[in-house]
Amino acid sequence: MSTVIDGRKTAAEVVEKVKALTSDLAAKGFSAPGLGVVPGLAVVPGLAVVIVGEDPASQVYVANKSRTAKECGFHSVQHTLAADTGEADLLKLIGELNADPAIHGILVQLPLPGHIDSGKVIQAIAPEKDVDGFTYVNVGKLGAGESTTAFVPCTPAGSMLLIERVRGRDLSGLNAVVIGRSNIVGKPMANLLLAANCTVTVAHSRTKDLAALARTADILVAAVGRPEMVKGDWVKPGATVIDVGINRIPAPEKGEGKTRLVGDVDYAQAAEVAGAITPVPGGVGPMTIAMLMANTVVSACLAAGLARPEF
Numbered sequence: 098m099s100t101v102i103d104g105r106k107t108a109a110e111v112v113e114k115v116k117a118l119t120s121d122l123a124a125k126g127f128s129a130p131g132l133g134v135v136p137g138l139a140v141v142p143g144l145a146v147v148i149v150g151e152d153p154a155s156q157v158y159v160a161n162k163s164r165t166a167k168e169c170g171f172h173s174v175q176h177t178l179a180a181d182t183g184e185a186d187l188l189k190l191i192g193e194l195n196a197d198p199a200i201h202g203i204l205v206q207l208p209l210p211g212h213i214d215s216g217k218v219i220q221a222i223a224p225e226k227d228v229d230g231f232t233y234v235n236v237g238k239l240g241a242g243e244s245t246t247a248f249v250p251c252t253p254a255g256s257m258l259l260i261e262r263v264r265g266r267d268l269s270g271l272n273a274v275v276i277g278r279s280n281i282v283g284k285p286m287a288n289l290l291l292a293a294n295c296t297v298t299v300a301h302s303r304t305k306d307l308a309a310l311a312r313t314a315d316i317l318v319a320a321v322g323r324p325e326m327v328k329g330d331w332v333k334p335g336a337t338v339i340d341v342g343i344n345r346i347p348a349p350e351k352g353e354g355k356t357r358l359v360g361d362v363d364y365a366q367a368a369e370v371a372g373a374i375t376p377v378p379g380g381v382g383p384m385t386i387a388m389l390m391a392n393t394v395v396s397a398c399l400a401a402g403l404a405r406p407e408f
């Protein structure tokens with residue numbers, strides 16, 4: 098049987114570190130160029146979450162993010178805009194948040210309603226407040242191997258921390274296969290693994306003989322959105338398996354109309370073969386919000402002229 102990688106525990110450790118850094122920031126005060134540290138001028142990390150419309154899943158995500166931000170001691174603001182809000186109004190709000198010194202992180206919850214150009218809105222976020230890591234500046238830095246100065250998207254950043262817990266920071270000599278090539282998970286995940294010296298293959302919907310390719314992986318990351326697609330015989334014995342997928346499937350065994358969450362990996366089968374594996378729920382999921390908090394406190398430290406903390 099494999100080791101279960103406990104995402105809730107690691108996420109709680111990240112949140113504890115964020116809390117400690119937040120109280121540190123309040124104690125240290127603001128360090129302005131030329132002025133040095135100005136005691137008494139406390140810095141409180143500020144996170145603004147913007148949601149447009151009433152998608153129930155998005156509402157849950159946003160509520161969780163705002164709650165964790167408060168728990169961390171952040172200044173947490175939520176802008177809930179009507180589903181028919183125009184693109185220009187949303188861009189105006191982003192402009193105001195970019196200019197607000199009390200805000201260090203801006204998150205626009207996706208998906209946005211169809212009449213709004215999501216790309217345009219995301220790219221309007223100031224890169225130094227882009228705690229989701231989706232602006233071209235941050236994407237470019239990560240692609241150029243500058244992952245220590247970029248804001249890295251939260252889900253792959255969290256997945257990477259889980260891999261580090263099992264395999265350490267230097268993954269030299271290991272083969273990694275990432276299934277999925279999205280901008281939010283697959284591509285940044287591949288770049289992070291490359292930065293950690295893995296030999297990386299990115300697989301996707303057009304990949305041939307995916308099972309055989311997956312079996313070459315010492316580190317297998319599934320970010321597809323297909324329930325339990327990765328079977329036990331896709332997994333190399335001893336591999337580290339990171340299941341990013343979150344899929345809700347019917348669970349008639351729990352009662353009529355009930356559902357349950359599963360990943361992209363057939364957990365019961367894969368756990369027989371893997372060396373270590375993330376469960377769903379309780380694996381990558383909790384890490385995403387924790388890394389959002391981490392990115393926001395990093396942004397606040399940088400804005401205050403302090404060194405960038407590491408996670």
Ligand code: NAD
Nearest residue numbers: 252277278279282301302320321322341342343381382385
């Ligand atoms: P996406 O739909 O943007 O990308 C899916 C990728 O999977 C695509 O690149 C596609 O080429 C590939 N794919 C589709 N079918 C395939 C197949 N049959 N074989 C191989 N590859 C295939 O999805 P995403 O945003 O990257 O999310 C992927 C999964 O991760 C979803 O289940 C999503 O809910 C989950 N997710 C979880 C978190 C978290 O916090 N844990 C965050 C983001 C996404």
